Amino acid sequence: MEVASDLLDRQGPIYREDTAVFVSQSGETADTLLALDYALENGALCVGITNTVGSTLSRKTHCGVHINAGCEIGVASTKAYTSQIVAMAMMALAIGSDQISTQARRDAIISGLSSLPSRVSEVLKLDAEMKELASSLIDSESLLVFGRGYNYATALEGALKVKEVALMHSEGMLAGEMKHGPLALVDENLPIIVIATRDSCFSKQQSVIQQLLSRKGRLIIMCSKGDASAVCPNGSCRVIEVPGVADCLQPVINIVPLQLLAYHLTVLRGFDVDQPRNLAKSVTTQ
Numbered sequence: 001m002e003v004a005s006d007l008l009d010r011q012g013p014i015y016r017e018d019t020a021v022f023v024s025q026s027g028e029t030a031d032t033l034l035a036l037d038y039a040l041e042n043g044a045l046c047v048g049i050t051n052t053v054g055s056t057l058s059r060k061t062h063c064g065v066h067i068n069a070g071c072e073i074g075v076a077s078t079k080a081y082t083s084q085i086v087a088m089a090m091m092a093l094a095i096g097s098d099q100i101s102t103q104a105r106r107d108a109i110i111s112g113l114s115s116l117p118s119r120v121s122e123v124l125k126l127d128a129e130m131k132e133l134a135s136s137l138i139d140s141e142s143l144l145v146f147g148r149g150y151n152y153a154t155a156l157e158g159a160l161k162v163k164e165v166a167l168m169h170s171e172g173m174l175a176g177e178m179k180h181g182p183l184a185l186v187d188e189n190l191p192i193i194v195i196a197t198r199d200s201c202f203s204k205q206q207s208v209i210q211q212l213l214s215r216k217g218r219l220i221i222m223c224s225k226g227d228a229s230a231v232c233p234n235g236s237c238r239v240i241e242v243p244g245v246a247d248c249l250q251p252v253i254n255i256v257p258l259q260l261l262a263y264h265l266t267v268l269r270g271f272d273v274d275q276p277r278n279l280a281k282s283v284t285t286q
Contacts, residue, residue: 004035016043021091024048025072025080027055030284036060049087051080065091074274075281076164078259081157082120082252086113089248112246116253119243123256126240130257133220133238134264137191143170144185145193145258146178146208149201154251158193158258165276166265175201175208188216195254196231198224199247206231213237222254 002012004022008031014020020039024032027050036057039046048057048064051072058064069083093109096102137143143162147155156172163170173182175194186192192212196205209231212219219237223230224244232239242253266273 002035004029005031007035008038011038014039014042014044018042018044019047020044021047021049021088022057022061023050023084023088024055024057025051025077025084026281027052027057028284029057033057033060047091049084049091051083072281074165075276075279076161076262076273078161082255085249085252086116089113092248109246109248112249115245116249119245119253120256122243123253124260126242126257127260129240130260131264133240134261134268137261137265138268140189140191141169142185143168143191143193144182145170145172145195146175146205147172147195148175148205148208149199150248150251151195151197151199151201151254154195154254154258155193157255158262161259161262162265164279165262165271165273166269167271167276168265168269175205178208178211183211183215186212186215186217188218191218191220193220193222193258194231195222196227197222197242197250197254198227198244199250209237222257 022032022036027048033056036046040060046061048061049067050057050064051067051069052058053066058066065087067080067083067087069079072078072080089109090113093106096106143159145155145159152174159170159172162168194205194209194212196202196209209219209221213236220240221231221237222240222242225241228239228241240257242257244250245253263273
């Protein structure tokens with residue numbers, strides 16, 4: 001995985017035997033298009049994932065996927081983000097379709113894809129709970145979001161949404177790096193969201209929660225339904241329970257409560273949800 005601007009700065013190695021996948025909601029992001037030109041110059045097969053038919057990205061790449069999420073009016077991306085996750089998961093399924101050893105996992109992921117609409121509808125019912133949580137965080141100056149594995153991206157995206165629209169300082173962090181600096185910030189005033197839904201990292205997230213609790217951290221824990229007692233045995237934490245799906249699809253579910261939280265924080269703080277200050281929908285300059 002590469003950040004387009006950083007790939008260009010480093011002139012990272014791309015060869016003609018490589019396949020490079022470029023992701024952009026608008027298909028017009030300057031850094032992404034320059035990275036695409038760089039990959040084309042080096043002879044790579046270039047694949048585009050975009051929400052905009054006829055965009056520069058869709059025209060310049062050799063092939064690709066239109067995610068068909070529909071027009072996004074607001075600057076902060078929501079449905080395009082979740083649709084991109086689904087598109088990339090489906091791409092991975094197609095690439096690995098001839099591997100018999102992974103057939104059972106493929107079947108589980110395909111089943112999970114089919115159930116996503118009902119699971120997202122279920123998690124949207126947390127709206128009132130997220131509004132109440134937002135009202136308790138309205139005066140906070142900062143917010144940390146800890147994630148791991150597939151949900152490290154969820155932590156980054158959730159923190160970005162709060163930062164973009166609610167204009168509150170927030171940082172998404174890799175939970176495994178907690179002891180390498182962020183732990184010094186923990187006290188009873190700083191709100192910390194820990195994403196601890198069921199996956200291969202669950203036991204490690206339980207350990208992170210215990211370490212934060214031992215330092216009197218103000219925790220908000222996102223967990224799978226029925227796991228509230230497993231992640232917070234003493235009941236001292238705020239718990240958000242979400243429905244479970246295949247681990248690689250869980251970020252689609254987990255990001256929705258964080259998007260709702262960002263929305264309600266923005267409204268309560270009196271800011272414009274659709275047009276945050278200083279930001280544009282499509283970043284067409286470097």
